[in-house]
Amino acid sequence: MTIRTRFAPSPTGPLHLGHAYAAFVAFDMAQAQGGRCLLRIEDIDQTRARPEWEAQIYDDLHWLGLTWPQPVLRQSDNMKAYAQAIDTLWQSGLLYPCHCNRRDIAQAASAPQEGAPMLGPDGIVYPGTCRPDTPPTGPVPTDCALRLDMARAMERAGPVSFTETGSGPKGETGRIVLATGTAQTTIGDVVIARRDFGTSYHLSVVVDDAAQAISHVTRGHDLFSATPVHALLQRLLGLPTPVYHHHRLIRDDGGKRLAKRDDARAIATFRADGASPQDIRRMVGS
Numbered sequence: 436m437t438i439r440t441r442f443a444p445s446p447t448g449p450l451h452l453g454h455a456y457a458a459f460v461a462f463d464m465a466q467a468q469g470g471r472c473l474l475r476i477e478d479i480d481q482t483r484a485r486p487e488w489e490a491q492i493y494d495d496l497h498w499l500g501l502t503w504p505q506p507v508l509r510q511s512d513n514m515k516a517y518a519q520a521i522d523t524l525w526q527s528g529l530l531y532p533c534h535c536n537r538r539d540i541a542q543a544a545s546a547p548q549e550g551a552p553m554l555g556p557d558g559i560v561y562p563g564t565c566r567p568d569t570p571p572t573g574p575v576p577t578d579c580a581l582r583l584d585m586a587r588a589m590e591r592a593g594p595v596s597f598t599e600t601g602s603g604p605k606g607e608t609g610r611i612v613l614a615t616g617t618a619q620t621t622i623g624d625v626v627i628a629r630r631d632f633g634t635s636y637h638l639s640v641v642v643d644d645a646a647q648a649i650s651h652v653t654r655g656h657d658l659f660s661a662t663p664v665h666a667l668l669q670r671l672l673g674l675p676t677p678v679y680h681h682h683r684l685i686r687d688d689g690g691k692r693l694a695k696r697d698d699a700r701a702i703a704t705f706r707a708d709g710a711s712p713q714d715i716r717r718m719v720g721s
Contacts, residue, residue, distance in 0.1 A: 438470030439650045442496075442503075443640070445477045446489035449701035453655075453685040453693040455499060456719035460682050461653045462501050463721070473647050474503040479510045479632050479639055495702045499712045508647060510634075516642050517634035520672055521575060521627060528570030529588050529671065530627055533580045535564050553621065556637075556661040560623035581628040583668075585619040592670040595663065600651075601680040603659040613663040625664055641665050645674040653680045657692060685719055 440461040444454055465472040476492070478484040496503075524530045535543075543562040544553075553560045566584060575581070589595070595613040602608045614621070626635050644652060644665075654662075659681045669676045684692050693700055705715060 436650060438465055438468045439473065439648055440465045440470065440653055441473040441475050441644070441647060441649050442501075443475040443477050443643075444492050445480065445483075446485060446492060447480065447483040448488060449703055450492060450495045451685075451693045451700045451702065452705075452715070452719050453700075455495075455702055455715050456685050456721055457653065457655060457682070458496060458499065458501060459716065459719065459721040460680075464651060464653060464680070470650075472501075472503060473649070474507045475643060475647065476507060476509045477636075477639070479634055479636070481511060482631070484511070491703065495706075498706060499702070499715065508643060510639055510643065513639070513643065513646070514633055516646065517628075517639055520638060520642050521581065521634070523672060524583070524627065525575045525581070527591065527671070529584055529591065530575075530581045531565065531567050531571055531584055531624075532576045533561075533565040533582045533624075533626070535561075535580075539564065555622045555625070556658075556664055557623070557625050560620065561625075563619075563624060566624060577633070578630065580626050580630050582624040583627050583664075585622060585624050588667060588671060589613075589615050589618050592667055595667045595670055597662060597666040597676050598678045599681065600678055601653075601682050603681055604656045607659070611663070613667060618663075618667075622660075622664060627668075637661065637664050637668065641668045641672065641674060644677055645669070645672075649677050651680060652677045653682060655684045655692075656681050657684060 442458045442461045444450060462472040474496070476489055478489070521530070540559055540561060543564050544559045561582065565582070570584070570587070597611050599608045599611050625637055627638050629635050662679055666676050686692055687700070702715065
């Protein structure tokens with residue numbers, strides 16, 4: 436099998452040192468094993484995506500000495516595939532409409548009788564306010580968010596696991612199994628389609644990885660909690676589950692994960708100051 440990795444930035448700001456490290460991990464893994472690393476532009480959030488940031492991504496990556504096969508997959512061009520996946524899950528009785536906003540969720544989850552709200556891959560674990568007793572029928576709603584009924588999904592999928600060749604935030608590695616009995620309370624009914632986007636990160640990344648025949652997914656520790664959700668969706672949609680390799684995050688001097696608003700650590704800033712691609716590798720320890 437030819438290894439296929441991918442680097443999938445969002446064009447919502449400048450690439451920074453954290454992106455450089457993630458790109459190096461993906462490209463270096465593929466190159467070391469005679470494989471290929473693909474580029475994907477994750478631009479489902481059209482309210483924040485900008486053409487100039489996408490152009491900067493290509494420019495920065497080329498400057499770092501990284502190349503990729505053409506064409507580049509852009510999520511905004513792949514909405515039909517996401518809609519088909521959503522329809523499959525809806526017809527299977529695994530999705531339901533949700534009209535709650537973030538404030539509603541926070542208030543419901545922090546009710547005195549519930550104790551402290553638990554955090555999952557989407558933040559506060561959804562308390563199930565809109566979850567119906569029976570699966571809804573009719574056309575797929577488009578005026579609200581769609582959530583995965585986690586209990587029904589786990590019952591339908593059976594045992595779910597993935598292989599980890601890196602490590603999670605707590606050193607998790609090897610075969611990682613999604614706990615059937617606690618998935619609803621520790622992960623919750625995650626959003627599969629956001630009202631304004633027609634999809635979500637969880638759904639689009641699963642569909643895209645299958646479309647690009649990705650064999651190995653490299654990503655930061657911050658996404659480790661989302662990976663069981665993706666393995667579950669792969670099972671439900673009949674898609675292959677790649678090998679996962681979670682890696683450390685590049686942090687600032689205060690220990691915080693770098694964000695795109697941190698222009699001081701943008702690759703373009705270092706370039707303008709005369710740094711070389713080798714300097715960037717040394718900065719991130721790659």
